Amino acid sequence: MxxxxxxxxxxxxxxxxxxxxxxxxxxxxxxIPMPKKLLLQKIADVDGLVCFPYxxxxxxxxxxxxxxxxxxxxxxxxxxxxxxxxxxxxxxIGYTPSVLxxxxxxxxxxxxxxxxxxxxxxxxxxxxxxxxxxxxxxxxVGSDLHGKTLGIFGIGRIGQAVARRAAPxxxxxxxxSRTRLxxxxxxxxxxxxxxxxxxxxxxxxxxIHVPYRSDTHEIIDKKVFxxxxxxxxxxxxxxxxxxxxxxxxxALKSKTIAGAALDVFGSEPIGRxxxxxxxxxxxxxxxxxxxxxxxRRKMAEITLDNLVxxxxxxxxxxxxxx
Numbered sequence: 001m002x003x004x005x006x007x008x009x010x011x012x013x014x015x016x017x018x019x020x021x022x023x024x025x026x027x028x029x030x031x032i033p034m035p036k037k038l039l040l041q042k043i044a045d046v047d048g049l050v051c052f053p054y055x056x057x058x059x060x061x062x063x064x065x066x067x068x069x070x071x072x073x074x075x076x077x078x079x080x081x082x083x084x085x086x087x088x089x090x091x092x093i094g095y096t097p098s099v100l101x102x103x104x105x106x107x108x109x110x111x112x113x114x115x116x117x118x119x120x121x122x123x124x125x126x127x128x129x130x131x132x133x134x135x136x137x138x139x140x141v142g143s144d145l146h147g148k149t150l151g152i153f154g155i156g157r158i159g160q161a162v163a164r165r166a167a168p169x170x171x172x173x174x175x176x177s178r179t180r181l182x183x184x185x186x187x188x189x190x191x192x193x194x195x196x197x198x199x200x201x202x203x204x205x206x207x208i209h210v211p212y213r214s215d216t217h218e219i220i221d222k223k224v225f226x227x228x229x230x231x232x233x234x235x236x237x238x239x240x241x242x243x244x245x246x247x248x249x250x251a252l253k254s255k256t257i258a259g260a261a262l263d264v265f266g267s268e269p270i271g272r273x274x275x276x277x278x279x280x281x282x283x284x285x286x287x288x289x290x291x292x293x294x295x296r297r298k299m300a301e302i303t304l305d306n307l308v309x310x311x312x313x314x315x316x317x318x319x320x321x322x
Contacts, residue, residue, distance in 0.1 A: 003311055004067075005048035008034040008055050011074070012300040019304065023048070023311075040064045048311050050303060053077055054268065059085035070310035074303045076100055076290075077239065078320050079212045093320040094306025098157060099298045100290035105161035107289050108237045111261035112150075112205055115233055115283045117142040124280075143204075143231070143258075146170040151203025154210030154238065155181055155191070162207060163189045174199060177210075200227040205235060212239035220244065225251035231258045237289045240265035249275045252282060263289050 004024040009032060010016060019025050026042055028034045033054045034042075043049060043065045051057055053075035062068065062085040071081060072094040086093055114120050118140065125131050150166050152159045152175040160181075163173050173191045175181075176199040186193065200206065206228065210216050220234070221244040228234075234257060236243055245266050251257050259281035265274075268287055276282050290296060306316040 003047040004045065005050060005307065005311075006042050006046040007050040008032075008039070009052055011050065011303065012297060015300045015304045019050075019307075022308065036061070043068065048072065048307050050074065050307060051080075053080055055080060057081040062086055062089060062091065065089075070094070070307060072303050072307035072310065074299055077211065079239070081320075083320065092310045092316065094303070094310055094316040095318055095320055096299045096302045096306075097318055099302060100295050101157040101161050103292045103295040104158050104237055104289040105165055106292075107263060107285070108158075108162050108207055108209075108235060109165050111235050111237070111263065111283055111285065112145065112207070112233070115235075115259045115261040115281070116145065116205070120283045121280050148172070148204040149174060149202055151175070151199045151206045152191070153177075153196075153199060153206060153208050156209060156211075158237070159207075159209035160185075160189060162209065163191050171205075174202060197227065200224055201229075203232060204229060205233045207235040208238045208242055210238060210242060212241055216242050218242070218244040218247075220248070222247040222250065225256050228257050230256065233258055234260040235262075236260070237263045240268065245276070249279075252276075252279055259283075261285075263287055 002022065002024050004026065005019065007025065007027045010027055010029070026046065028042070036056070039061060043061060045067055046065065047067050048070045049068060049072070051071060051073050053073065057071065057080060059082045062082060068089070068091055070092050071086065073081065075095060076097045078093060078095050081093060122140070146169060149172045152163060152173060155175045155177040159175065166173050167190055174194045175191050176194055176196050180193050194202070208220065218241060220242055225247060234248070248260060252260060261283040263285040264287055276284060290299060302317050306318065309316045
C-alpha cells in the first residue's frame with residue numbers, strides 16, 4: 001500500500017507527477033494558508049507533509065498527525081514548525097536553503113537601489129500625473145551607493161552573497177553575526193566585523209539577514225532606530241517579525257531614518273490600509289525573495305527529494321537537526 005502525503009498547496013507539475021506516482025496524494029486547493037481546522041483533520045493519517053512558510057505547523061498539528069514521519073517545507077526558514085514537538089515524535093524535517101541565496105541577494109540589492117534612488121516613488125509620481133515640471137539640480141534627488149557603508153546583520157549564505165554584490169558598487173561593508181567569519185573569508189569578501197551597536201550607528205544601509213528566533217524577535221525596535229543615522233535606510237528580506245513595525249512606522253514618520261525597503265512583514269499579506277503603504281519613503285515587495293523561475297523550480301526539486309528520501313529512510317538533501 002502506498003504511503004499517504006498531504007500537500008497544503010500544489011507544487012510544479014513535474015513534482016506533482018512524481019509524487020502522485022509514488023504516493024497517495026491529498027492536495028489542499030482552497031484558502032491559503034490551509035485553515036487549521038481542516039489541516040488538523042487532513043493530517044491525521046498521513047505519513048508525509050509538504051508545507052509552506054505561511055503554514056503554522058505547531059504542536060497541536062504535529063500531535064494530531066498519528067502516522068507522520070516526514071515534513072518537507074518549501075522554504076529556507078522553518079520557524080513555522082514546532083521543532084520541539086517534531087523532536088518528541090522523531091519526525092524528520094527537510095527544507096530548502098542555499099538554492100535561494102542568489103535570488104534573495106539580488107532582490108536585496110534591487111531594494112537598496114530602489115529606495116535610495118527613489119525609483120518606485122518616481123513610478124507612483126508619474127502614474128498619478130504629478131510629474132508636471134522638469135526637475136532641477138535640487139529636485140527629487142536620491143543617494144549614491146558608492147562610498148556608503150552597508151551594514152549586514154547576519155552573515156550566513158545570503159548575507160555573504162549581498163556582501164559580494166556590494167563590492168562593485170564601491171560600498172564599505174561591515175557586519176555583525178552570532179558567529180564571526182574566519183579572517184580568510186573576511187578578506188575574501190572585503191568585510192569588517194563590528195559589534196551590534198557599532199553596526200547600527202555606522203551603517204548608511206542596514207540590511208537584515210538573520211533567521212527569526214526568540215532572540216531576534218523585534219530586535220530592530222525604537223532603541224535601534226534612535227541609534228541609526230538620520231539618513232540611513234533599513235532593508236529587510238529576512239523575516240518580518242525581526243522588525244517592530246509599529247516602531248518602524250514611527251521612525252519613518254518622524255524621519256528618524258530616511259527610508260525602508262521591505263520584502264517581509266509581521267503578518268502577511270498586508271493590505272492597502274497598512275500604515276507602511278501610505279509612506280513615500282518606503283518600498284514594499286510581496287515576499288518575493290526567492291521568486292525567480294529558476295529558483296522556485298529548484299526549491300520544488302529539493303522539496304520533492306527531501307520528502308522521497310525521508311520517507312525512504314534515507315538522508316535528506318537538506319534536513320533540520322531536530
